[in-house]
Amino acid sequence: MAGNGPAADPAGNIYLLSGNGTFDTSLDGGGFPINRNFGNGFLKVATNNGLSMADYFETFNTVSQSNADTDLGSGGALVFPDLMDGSGVTRHLAVGAGKDAHIYVVDRDQMGKWNASSNSLVYQDISGALSGSVFSSPAYFNSTLYYGAVGDAIKALPIVNARLAVSSSSRTARTFPYPGSSPAISAMGTANGILWAVENTNPAVLHAYDARDLTQELYNSNQAPSGRDTVGSNNKFITPTVVNGHVYVGTTNGVAVFGLLNPVPAAPKNLRIVQ
Numbered sequence: 001m002a003g004n005g006p007a008a009d010p011a012g013n014i015y016l017l018s019g020n021g022t023f024d025t026s027l028d029g030g031g032f033p034i035n036r037n038f039g040n041g042f043l044k045v046a047t048n049n050g051l052s053m054a055d056y057f058e059t060f061n062t063v064s065q066s067n068a069d070t071d072l073g074s075g076g077a078l079v080f081p082d083l084m085d086g087s088g089v090t091r092h093l094a095v096g097a098g099k100d101a102h103i104y105v106v107d108r109d110q111m112g113k114w115n116a117s118s119n120s121l122v123y124q125d126i127s128g129a130l131s132g133s134v135f136s137s138p139a140y141f142n143s144t145l146y147y148g149a150v151g152d153a154i155k156a157l158p159i160v161n162a163r164l165a166v167s168s169s170s171r172t173a174r175t176f177p178y179p180g181s182s183p184a185i186s187a188m189g190t191a192n193g194i195l196w197a198v199e200n201t202n203p204a205v206l207h208a209y210d211a212r213d214l215t216q217e218l219y220n221s222n223q224a225p226s227g228r229d230t231v232g233s234n235n236k237f238i239t240p241t242v243v244n245g246h247v248y249v250g251t252t253n254g255v256a257v258f259g260l261l262n263p264v265p266a267a268p269k270n271l272r273i274v275q
Contacts, residue, residue, distance in 0.1 A: 004076025019073030076137030148181030
């Protein structure tokens with residue numbers, strides 16, 4: 001999953017995307033593969049009594065996808081917060097994408113399992129939104145999903161009435177080479193959202209975009225003269241980490257830390273303001 005850890009919901013269920021491998025097309029009475037082989041699947045693992053497979057989704061052409069190495073396991077899964085659909089029903093959803101460049105949104109209460117002829121049982125199967133395979137993980141912020149596929153711009157996909165848009169509301173001017181980009185969001189609640197992304201070039205480049213409008217680049221680490229902010233050696237499967245006003249980027253030989261160039265000093269605790 002491109003370095004991404006499994007996702008989890010409030011009930012403790014774990015969600016992950018498995019790589020190419022065996023899937024049993026003979027199913028038992030519950031719709032599960034008869035020998036419990038779940039290659040190339042979107043998996044839900046329960047944890048309330050040890051580990052057990054609770055549900056899954058497989059593409060209708062999962063066997064041929066595994067044979068062609070176009071599996072889901074190259075990308076990471078993400079669990080959405082509860083979303084309300086147009087009928088007022090609360091939906092529990094998760095999303096993932098892999099090498100076939102489709103975005104699959106699953107209903108965590110009924111993921112769809114396997115149908116031999118179509119993907120009609122999955123909540124959403126979106127093709128065409130991404131221009132390349134996914135070797136990264138998406139980010140979520142303020143009813144918007146952000147994806148950075150291989151050779152593609154990072155795209156903002158709005159969510160309305162618990163449905164993911166099939167086209168982007170904004171995208172970066174720059175495209176990101178293999179393995180694409182796993183973006184991260186910093187914000188103050190739903191305000192001042194910044195999307196951070198690392199470009200896997202040599203040297204690597206840290207980019208910051210306005211999360212509301214990805215055409216607006218706020219900063220990149222190649223802007224300053226004399227290589228002042230250069231990240232260092234390029235690295236793949238890197239997600240920027242934002243903590244306490246600093247952005248951390250892993251390289252092949254260290255960690256680069258970014259912060260305000262001239263931070264405003266804190267006022268002394270014993271300072272008195274007299275008017």
